[in-house]
Amino acid sequence: MTDLNRTVFQKRTDRTVEEIDTLVVGAGQAGVAMSEHLTKLGVPHLVLERNRIAEAWRTGRWDSLVANGPAWHDRFPGMEFDIDPDGFPAKEQVAAYFETYARQFDAPIRTGVEVKSVVRNADRPGFTIETSEGVIQANRVVAATGPFQKPVIPAIAPKDEKLYQIHSAHYYNPQQLPEGAVLVVGAGSSGVQIADELMRAGKQVYLSVGAHDRPPRSYRNRDFCWWLGVLGLWDAEEVQPGREHVTIAVSGARGGETIDFRRLANEGMTLVGLTQAFADGKVAFQDNLVENLRLGDENYLALLDAADAYIARNGLDLPEEPEARRVYPDAECVRNPIRELDLAEAGITSIIWATGYAVDFSWLQVDAFDDKGKPRHQRGVSREPGVYFVGLPWLSRRGSSFIWGVWHDAKHVADHIATQRKYLAYRDASQHQDEAAESQTQKAASWE
Numbered sequence: 016m017t018d019l020n021r022t023v024f025q026k027r028t029d030r031t032v033e034e035i036d037t038l039v040v041g042a043g044q045a046g047v048a049m050s051e052h053l054t055k056l057g058v059p060h061l062v063l064e065r066n067r068i069a070e071a072w073r074t075g076r077w078d079s080l081v082a083n084g085p086a087w088h089d090r091f092p093g094m095e096f097d098i099d100p101d102g103f104p105a106k107e108q109v110a111a112y113f114e115t116y117a118r119q120f121d122a123p124i125r126t127g128v129e130v131k132s133v134v135r136n137a138d139r140p141g142f143t144i145e146t147s148e149g150v151i152q153a154n155r156v157v158a159a160t161g162p163f164q165k166p167v168i169p170a171i172a173p174k175d176e177k178l179y180q181i182h183s184a185h186y187y188n189p190q191q192l193p194e195g196a197v198l199v200v201g202a203g204s205s206g207v208q209i210a211d212e213l214m215r216a217g218k219q220v221y222l223s224v225g226a227h228d229r230p231p232r233s234y235r236n237r238d239f240c241w242w243l244g245v246l247g248l249w250d251a252e253e254v255q256p257g258r259e260h261v262t263i264a265v266s267g268a269r270g271g272e273t274i275d276f277r278r279l280a281n282e283g284m285t286l287v288g289l290t291q292a293f294a295d296g297k298v299a300f301q302d303n304l305v306e307n308l309r310l311g312d313e314n315y316l317a318l319l320d321a322a323d324a325y326i327a328r329n330g331l332d333l334p335e336e337p338e339a340r341r342v343y344p345d346a347e348c349v350r351n352p353i354r355e356l357d358l359a360e361a362g363i364t365s366i367i368w369a370t371g372y373a374v375d376f377s378w379l380q381v382d383a384f385d386d387k388g389k390p391r392h393q394r395g396v397s398r399e400p401g402v403y404f405v406g407l408p409w410l411s412r413r414g415s416s417f418i419w420g421v422w423h424d425a426k427h428v429a430d431h432i433a434t435q436r437k438y439l440a441y442r443d444a445s446q447h448q449d450e451a452a453e454s455q456t457q458k459a460a461s462w463e
Contacts (some may be wrong), residue, residue: 023347031149035061037432038144038153039070040133040378042068042124045159045406047113048091048422050122052429058436060157063146065129069110071163079212080106081267082418083204089418090242090372091116101238103267133379135399142381142401154401155432156376156379158390159425161406162262162416163374163384168368173293178358183209183369187386189216196220198298200290202227203262206369207274211266223290224276224304226262230272230310230318235326239265242322249414262371264311276308280346287353297357304352316340374407395428403428 031370040047042064051112053060067073082089087100094116096104104112117124129147134154134237144151166182173180179193183205189212196219197270199210210222230239241248244392280286288304305391319339326333356363383399391398394411406416442450 019061032152033061033149034152035059036153036436037061038063038142038151038373039157039158039159040130041159042113042117042126043071043159043161043406044069044113044418045051045161045425046157046419047122048115048425049157049405049429050124050160051091051093051120051422052426053432054120054122056429056433058429058432060123061151061153062122062124063128063130064124064126065147067110067126068124070114071105071161072110072113073244075163075184076106077183077186077209077212079268080208082106082109083265083267084240085238085267085271088238091418091422094119094295096311101261103271124355129314133381133383135401140401141302145202155403155435156401157403157405157428157432158376158379160374162408163372165373166368167371169370171290171292172368173298174365175293175296178363179365181365181367183367184372186367189213189218192218192365194360197365197367198290198358198363199223199367199369201225201369201371202276203369203371204265206262206367207264207276207279208266208268209367209369210284211268211279211346214282219283221285221287221356221361221363222276222279223287223300224307224438225262225289225310226307227314229274229276229315230263230265231315231339232265232267232271233338234319234322234339237322237333238271239318242318242325243413244323246321249412249417251413252411254409254413270312271393275343276311277343277349279344281343285348285350285353286346287356295357297355299355300353302352302354305349312342325425333377335401395424396431400448403432 037053037058037060039046039060039062042062044060046064047068050060050062064070081103086096086098086104090096094112096108098104098108130144131147132145134143142156143151144153144156166184167180183201186209198221199206200223201407202222202224206222210220214220221430232239236243263336266272266274276286281446286304288300288302288307291299291301307440362381376388378400381399381402383390383397383402390404390407392404395404397403404410404426406421408416410424411427412420415424
């Protein structure tokens with residue numbers, strides 16, 4: 016049996032069957048948070064990670080990425096980043112943060128082990144877990160693999176070998192792209208930051224803009240994370256209908272900046288509407304660029320208005336910022352949106368699909384999902400007894416998939432597990448008598 020009182024960062028070489036009360040799958044921010052709360056509650060557990068701790072921050076992001084939230088906000092309560100609190104930690108710093116955090120409480124993390132399947136036992140409590148290093152029996156399983164499991168490239172992607180096509184998960188720097196212009200599909204945080212980096216590297220960039228929220232990076236000396244906090248928006252428990260997949264365009268790059276698509280267009284980026292279809296070497300775009308920009312501006316101004324009202328209502332002494340309401344003139348691509356583009360004529364040799372991710376729970380072979388494969392749960396407590404989820408968007412609120420939100424969700428799940436363990440540990444009077452009698456029998460036998 017592995018010593019679970021220390022952090023384990025190496026592979027096992029034997030294939031013994033292990034038993035553990037609770038198995039946590041994944042050692043990113045969700046898994047580390049889950050382990051901390053289980054440790055505090057005295058719940059025996061093991062965390063399995065197929066790669067390294069916080070691997071997605073290491074290799075699933077581009078080289079220049081920094082966190083989208085400031086260091087004072089995007090962290091766990093138990094440890095601060097060793098940088099300026101108002102700064103934005105680089106991806107390597109975020110990964111190192113979680114490694115250091117895990118060591119603080121000797122998290123029982125085992126890396127380099129892949130979970131292949133989880134099946135409920137038919138003749139005894141708990142689950143049988145098949146891993147790349149052997150079999151584990153566990154009473155409970157927590158899926159802490161997060162929302163960024165399977166990069167999604169839509170079916171409309173052209174079957175053209177002459178085009179260099181990658182998902183944003185596999186973009187690292189401008190040097191990996193061939194000569195020529197680039198079409199970036201998707202204008203959330205990843206898409207717009209990658210597009211901006213490519214333009215700064217001298218690339219001609221076409222950015223396909225869909226529906227988005229566009230908060231100010233900061234306003235009146237407060238980061239937008241602070242504003243969403245005091246306005247109660249992080250704690251919103253229900254997503255508004257029709258806005259389930261609306262992305263947030265925000266950036267911590269170069270010390271943090273507000274994303275303004277009109278500014279980018281004036282600097283040389285060509286904006287287009289939502290990408291619709293590819294055929295005969297051409298790409299068609301929906302006629303919704305102007306509307307998408309308008310709705311993004313509406314979202315931006317609504318937050319400024321809410322912030323102004325909050326300042327006035329609470330008598331705060333925060334400097335006014337009229338420049339925040341500056342509107343850049345419409346560039347040609349906004350005045351006359353492109354509906355169709357010949358890829359060769361435009362010199363486009365690369366397409367980057369910043370089109371999000373899908374979850375992949377194929378390894379979790381239990382009755383915990385709806386007919387679309389979406390987990391069915393209440394604040395992370397699955398409808399399948401003994402199965403839990405942590406780290407998913409909107410698990411309990413808007414902030415659930417963010418670093419600090421994961422920590423709070425994990426506490427709720429860990430409390431539920433501890434409560435269930437207390438019920439299962441209950442013994443009635445007759446059981447106490449039987450256990451006492453058995454103890455006496457064993458004691459007498461030891462004297463013989």
